[in-house]
Amino acid sequence: GAVVSQHPSWVICKSGTSVKIECRSLDFQATTMFWYRQFPKQSLMLMATSNEGSKATYEQGVEKDKFLINHASLTLSTLTVTSAHPEDSSFYICSARAGTGTTEAFFGQGTRLTVV
Amino acid sequence: AQSVTQLDSQVPVFEEAPVELRCNYSSSVSVYLFWYVQYPNQGLQLLLKYLSGSTLVKGINGFEAEFNKSQTSFHLRKPSVHISDTAEYFCAVSDIGNEKLTFGTGTRLTIIP
Numbered sequence: 001g002a003v004v005s006q007h008p009s010w011v012i013c014k015s016g017t018s019v020k021i022e023c024r025s026l027d028f029q030a031t032t033m034f035w036y037r038q039f040p041k042q043s044l045m046l047m048a049t050s051n052e053g054s055k056a057t058y059e060q061g062v063e064k065d066k067f068l069i070n071h072a073s074l075t076l077s078t079l080t081v082t083s084a085h086p087e088d089s090s091f092y093i094c095s096a097r098a099g100t101g102t103t104e105a106f107f108g109q110g111t112r113l114t115v116v
Numbered sequence: 117a118q119s120v121t122q123l124d125s126q127v128p129v130f131e132e133a134p135v136e137l138r139c140n141y142s143s144s145v146s147v148y149l150f151w152y153v154q155y156p157n158q159g160l161q162l163l164l165k166y167l168s169g170s171t172l173v174k175g176i177n178g179f180e181a182e183f184n185k186s187q188t189s190f191h192l193r194k195p196s197v198h199i200s201d202t203a204e205y206f207c208a209v210s211d212i213g214n215e216k217l218t219f220g221t222g223t224r225l226t227i228i229p
Contacts, residue, residue, distance in 0.1 A: 004159075006159070009157075032215055034215075034216075034217075041222075041224075042221065042222070043206065043219045043220060043221045043222050044160075044206070044219045046216060046217070046218075049215070049216065091157075093159050093160070095159075095160075095217075097215060104162060104165065105215075105217060106162075107152075107159035107160040107161070108159050109158050109159040110157065110158060110159045112157065
């Protein structure tokens with residue numbers, strides 16, 4: 001199956017700093033990527049949808065200026081958590097689809113962010 | 117808008133016993149249905165999906181699910197579980213033509229030796 005690689009798998013940062021998380025599709029071109037946030041023992045909440053070469057579409061309640069998403073190529077999307085605070089600590093997961101009309105999304109292994 | 121309900125947050129099952137994880141959905145349009153498994157500190161892996169055709173869908177690791185349109189359900193089953201099946205299971209739905217997945221709250225399956 002298709003592989004989506006997410007990096008780093010875990011990161012600890014100081015409050016007020018920014019953290020970048022990368023999501024790469026290794027063996028296919030991902031026209032659409034999705035970013036999710038998962039709180040402990042809860043489900044995945046969609047944060048935003050990004051299409052290559054265009055601005056991301058954010059879900060209601062997600063701060064665009066805080067969670068910057070860039071999808072500059074067909075194999076890479078990045079999520080930058082700016083001015084991180086302890087409440088941003090969470091598990092972030094990306095997923096990617098190979099194209100429009102396809103039905104399966106492939107998930108990265110997730111990034112655990114801890115802000116201290 | 118669609119929604120997914122997984123009524124059981126935790127399901128303990130003895131090893132080699134059968135298991136059913138329940139999933140109900142609501143949507144005003146036709147949907148695709150999915151089951152994903154998540155192992156600790158990992159991403160999600162697709163177990164199986166229903167797109168169209170036969171309502172009984174077989175997936176990986178011996179799991180299967182049955183789509184019941186009248187009951188708007190997509191329950192996941194396995195006839196005999198193994199210790200390695202211990203994980204979190206998520207049911208998800210997407211409207212046909214809409215790429216977004218809506219997830220249920222998950223069911224933690226614990227296998228008792």
